[in-house]
Amino acid sequence: MLEPKTGENFAAVDLGNLENLDQFKFEAPKIQVDGKIFLKDLLQLTGAELSFNKLPIGKSVPFYHKHQQNEEIYIFIKGKGEFQIDGEIFPVQEGSIVRVDPAGERCWRNCGDTDLYCVVIQTRSGSYQGATIQDGVGVKKQVTWSQN
Ligand code: ZN
Numbered sequence: 001m002l003e004p005k006t007g008e009n010f011a012a013v014d015l016g017n018l019e020n021l022d023q024f025k026f027e028a029p030k031i032q033v034d035g036k037i038f039l040k041d042l043l044q045l046t047g048a049e050l051s052f053n054k055l056p057i058g059k060s061v062p063f064y065h066k067h068q069q070n071e072e073i074y075i076f077i078k079g080k081g082e083f084q085i086d087g088e089i090f091p092v093q094e095g096s097i098v099r100v101d102p103a104g105e106r107c108w109r110n111c112g113d114t115d116l117y118c119v120v121i122q123t124r125s126g127s128y129q130g131a132t133i134q135d136g137v138g139v140k141k142q143v144t145w146s147q148n
Contacts, residue, residue: 002014002015002042004042004043006044011042011043011044012043013039013042013043015037015052018052018054018077018078018117019054019115021035021036021037021052021053021054021117022034022035022054022056024036024037024052026038026051031063033061035053035054035055035056036051036052036053036054037051037052038050038051039051039052047123047127048121048122048123049070049121049122049123050119050120050121050122051119051120051122052117052119053117053118053119053120054115054116054117055079055081055108055109055110055115055116055117055118056110056115056116057110057112057113057114057115058110058111059109059110060107060108060109060110061107061108061109063107064084064105064106064107065105065106065107066102066103066104066105066106067102067103067122068102069102069124069125070102070122070123070124070125071099071100071101071102071122071123071124071125072099072100072106072120072121072122073097073098073099073100073120073121073122073123074092074096074097074098074099074100074108074118074119074120075096075097075118075119075120075121076092076093076094076095076096076097076098076116076117076118077094077117077118077119078094078114078115078116078117079093079094079110079112079114079115079116079117080092080093080094080110080111080112080113080114080116081093081108081109081110081111081112081116082108082109082111083096083098083106083107083108084106084107084108084109085098085100085104085105085106086104086105087105092108092118093112101125102125
């Protein structure tokens with residue numbers, strides 16, 4: 001069982017080596033997906049859902065899905081595969097990032113010779129308020145790290 005480390009202003013969790021992601025299973029009515037873990041609850045996320053995913057060699061996600069309000073960002077971190085949105089198919093691999101609008105009917109598969117890994121971020125479409133850099137504020141404090 002994963003035990004997040006939490007503090008007043010953070011939550012942190014260690015999923016272990018990505019090869020072992022298949023220890024996690026996502027289950028919903030009529031759906032079971034091996035190698036998938038959602039992190040919103042574990043990390044107490046308030047503005048996004050986040051999942052880590054492992055798809056074995058030769059496997060496809062066995063269904064299409066779309067969303068009602070959320071867009072998804074798929075960040076492929078290892079392996080090779082294909083992505084399909086509304087019937088359009090294109091290759092993805094380590095370093096590929098795909099945004100899908102809520103209405104996009106999506107699926108992805110592994111057609112490489114290693115496991116395929118991706119991180120999926122889900123956020124409310126149209127909710128971003130901008131100010132990527134301007135939102136950060138420097139803290140006037142010398143950086144220190146404990147010595148042990
Ligand atoms: Zn989705």
